[in-house]
Amino acid sequence: MNTVFFDHNSTTALLPEVLELMLPLMKQQHGNPTSRHVFGRNARDAVELARTQVAEAVGVQASQVVFTASGTEANNFAVRGITANLDPAQLLISSIEHPCVTRPAMHMRTSGWLVNTINVDAQGQLDLAHLQALLKVQTGLISTMLANNETGVLQPLSEVSAMARQHKTFVHTDAVQALGKVAVDFNALGVHAMTLSSHKIGGPLGAGALILDKRVDIQPLLLGGGQEKGLRSGTENVAAIVGFGAACALAINSLNAYQQLTSVLRDQLEVGLRQLNANIFGVNSAKRLPNTSFFAFPNVEGETLVTALDKAGFAVASGSACSSDSNEPSHVLLAMGIEEDLARGSVRVSLGQHNTAAQVEAFLVALKQEVQRLKAMTAIAA
């Protein structure tokens, strides 16, 4: 049985065009970009082309791109590196961040930072009035994501930046889930730093980037040979960086087609979900990613449903799936005021450009069966 992949927010398959470009770099063209010989120079040129492609994807100059090994590293770098060069003040994050923002932010408490979280409303959107109130305290950095990985809800980053500007506060955004799914323009958002990740857009694992406004003074996490203008030491993962650059170029070219296809499938899915009386989260928010649907059925445990659907041939995720193996209810749903029991039942479908209407239809049939079966089992046990 071929399992249908409906978990594109966790990772994506490497695009064949990207693999083709990476293979020679891993086989015969094995230069170290810092070497002066022809192997090194070729590797350097390949990295610089990729830097241009990543920069173009978010509308910045190539010199603003610092390559990292992952989105996680870029988020840690932003939060720890920007605060390290500021006097301790307030650090604000939203209550729905990925743990790779929340944890480094909380860590800054050990250096005297006051870390507070900005609430979200019932649709999972940042509460700007709460942010305004929090900004009465002197704030060095706000780190808040552009698109939530669970609900897909897009956040009002331009408004956050405008408010931050009045308080001379830096803004970092984790745009890992937004890239390739919606247009992302660094300058239009008015942020000072932005995190991207390669493997969410058909690029390889092992590459990410932090985009920096030229005014930002940041301390590196990794010290060593001084690569990436001293901001990220370590020999560049040339093949992965090249793959990341190529994936960015492809994602931008296919953005319209991607949005068209995934939003039609997502709407098809949600019509079926409503017929099954599912609670769909964030559905009334102003804007969502086109590919993501996050839902739950009362009295059906999310992890159990995900396992049952896997057996039925569909790979989906439960809430907070990319952050831990634990049975904790989704922190995103709790932040939205959803009751713990329902939050524990959450399931995320994240579609990709190769999914089809027939797959969605088959999924709805399997989902109906599994939900009925699990509900019956719960009723017997009760």
Ligand code: PLP
């Ligand atoms: N930020 C968000 C919103 C994510 O969804 C993820 C991955 O799931 C990350 C950051 C981490 O990115 P990476 O897997 O490249 O470390």
